[in-house]
Amino acid sequence: DVKVTQSSRYLVKRTGEKVFLECVQDMDHENMFWYRQDPGLGLRLIYFSYDVKMKEKGDIPEGYSVSREKKERFSLILESASTNQTSMYLCASSTSGYLAGANVLTFGAGSRLTVL
Amino acid sequence: TQLLEQSPQFLSIQEGENLTVYCNSSSVFSSLQWYRQEPGEGPVLLVTVVTGGEVKKLKRLTFQFGDARKDSSLHITAAQPGDTGLYLCAGPPINDYKLSFGAGTTVTVRA
Numbered sequence: 001d002v003k004v005t006q007s008s009r010y011l012v013k014r015t016g017e018k019v020f021l022e023c024v025q026d027m028d029h030e031n032m033f034w035y036r037q038d039p040g041l042g043l044r045l046i047y048f049s050y051d052v053k054m055k056e057k058g059d060i061p062e063g064y065s066v067s068r069e070k071k072e073r074f075s076l077i078l079e080s081a082s083t084n085q086t087s088m089y090l091c092a093s094s095t096s097g098y099l100a101g102a103n104v105l106t107f108g109a110g111s112r113l114t115v116l
Numbered sequence: 117t118q119l120l121e122q123s124p125q126f127l128s129i130q131e132g133e134n135l136t137v138y139c140n141s142s143s144v145f146s147s148l149q150w151y152r153q154e155p156g157e158g159p160v161l162l163v164t165v166v167t168g169g170e171v172k173k174l175k176r177l178t179f180q181f182g183d184a185r186k187d188s189s190l191h192i193t194a195a196q197p198g199d200t201g202l203y204l205c206a207g208p209p210i211n212d213y214k215l216s217f218g219a220g221t222t223v224t225v226r227a
Contacts, residue, residue, distance in 0.1 A: 004158070035217075040125070042118065042204065042219035043159075058214070090158050103208060104149060105215065107158030 003027075006091050006108035013115050019078040021111050023091030030096040032074035033105065034058075034066060037088040046089075049074055050096065081115045088112050119143055120205055122218035129195055130226050137190045137221045139205035148181055148188045148207040149215070159204055162190075195225045 007022040025032065031050050035043040035058075045058030047066040055066050063085060067075045074093075078085055089112075092105040123138045139148065147166045151159035163172050165181035165188060172179045176199075178191040192199055205218045 040219055043206075043217040045214065048214070092158070103147075103213065103215070104161055104164060105151075105159070105206075107151075107160070109156070109158050 004091055004093055004106050004108040006089075006111045008111050009109065011111060011113045013081050013113065015082060015115060017081050017115075019081050019113065019115075021076040021078075021089055021091075021113070023074045023076070023108055024072050025074075025091075025093040025106070026072065027093060027095075027106065028071070029093035029106075030071075031094045032068065033092040033094075034064075034074065034076045035090045035092065036060070037090055037110070043090065046076065078113075081113075083115050086113060086115045118219060119209065119216040120207070120218035122203075122205060122221050124221060125219070126222050126224075128224040128226065131196060132194050135192050135195055135223065137203050137223070138187070139189065139218050140187045141209075142186065144185050144210045145207040146185075146210055148185075148205055150179055150188070150190055151204040151206065153202040153204060153220075154200075159202075192223075195223075197225045197227050199223060200225050 004025045013019050033048040034046040037043050044060050046064050049055045049068040065077045088110050090110050091108040094105050121140050149164045150162045153159040163179045168183045168185045170181045176193045180189050202220045202222050204220045206215045
């Protein structure tokens with residue numbers, strides 16, 4: 001069964017700590033995404049990557065950075081966590097192109113981060 | 117302001133009743149996707165609609181894409197407790213490749 005795996009389901013961190021959220025996909029997808037999900041706001045795109053070492057800012061990149069050193073792995077980094085970054089973080093991947101099935105996201109189960 | 121507006125935000129119904137969730141925009145979309153998210157899990161794709169006016173059925177779920185490709189609806193017939201979840205619509209606007217998501221509709225089906 002193909003999947004996107006987020007290594008940490010629940011994390012509790014203190015303000016100012018550096019936080020790493022890891023995501024691995026086994027579908028050989030070109031594109032990988034990091035979203036945050038907050039009640040009433042839906043999913044908001046933080047960063048995405050369409051190739052190894054390539055990244056583009058999404059709608060809310062401030063306070064975050066990303067790393068994609070290998071095709072299957074996409075990491076989200078909070079350099080100095082703040083309380084307003086308490087949220088559910090969802091990683092997703094998709095294939096590229098214009099054929100049917102392209103641009104459809106496969107999500108991980110999410111990482112719920114609490115910053116105290 | 118979100119590009120895709122979903123309504124209602126919450127829906128609680130009895131098992132066996134029907135329900136409809138709406139997804140509207142003033143923008144034209146290349147396609148629209150519907151996802152369902154269960155508690156503690158990530159969203160899972162239910163369907164993609166591509167052609168204006170398209171209707172797709174998935175067992176008791178019927179999805180429709182508006183003729184102008186600005187809106188979509190999800191209709192569930194004879195809802196069951198297993199239909200409980202957060203329903204999200206998403207799509208790439210014309211001339212963009214990134215998905216925009218609606219805020220979601222939380223559906224609760226009581227046994």
